[in-house]
Amino acid sequence: MLKMLSTQLGGLLQRISTSQEEAIEETARLLAQAGIAEGTVYFACFDEMQAIENNALHSAEPFTKLKPWSKDTKLVSTDRVCIFTRHANDPQALELAHSLYDLFIPFAVVASEKAEDIGEMADLAYTYVSLGIKKGLLPNDAGERIVLPYSFAAMFVYEAVKMSYDEMLSND
Secondary structure, eight states: OHHHHHHHHHHHHHHHHHHSHHHHHHHHHHHHHHHHTTOOEEEEEOGGGHHHHHHHHHSSSOOTTEEEOOTTOOOOTTOEEEEEOSSTTOHHHHHHHHHHHHTTOOEEEEESSOGGGTTHHHHHOSEEEEOOOOSOSEEOTTSOEEOOOHHHHHHHHHHHHHHHHHHHHHTO
């Protein structure tokens, strides 16, 4: 079972790498606008995606110019936000997206659905990275699909964005 999981996770990361390379680069560029200017980068992470913010703030290599987002955060035009959510139709994530859109704050979204399948969130977001997780990776004995690695895949996207972001900030 472990070998199957390893193979499926490797395939998932490869699909993200191949199909989302441009969106990841655009997301890094968007966040770098705040990183280079006088702005702040915020990650709005919902549910298990909170692991991304914890890593970004407290890891050995923290995300430069990142502050935790909360409903009380007062944003300015030079700030940038990246929303990490399991699903693009999450009510809290959509509420934040509408608020950012109304404030003319460009933002990115990382969620499981493909951009063409999400409708409203894709229309609001400046960039959108799809994790491409539609169902569990492995079948169990009952024939159900199990293992939904949303935060695992989002962490991969985070690290890819961070590498490009750091490179952009170091070239400034």
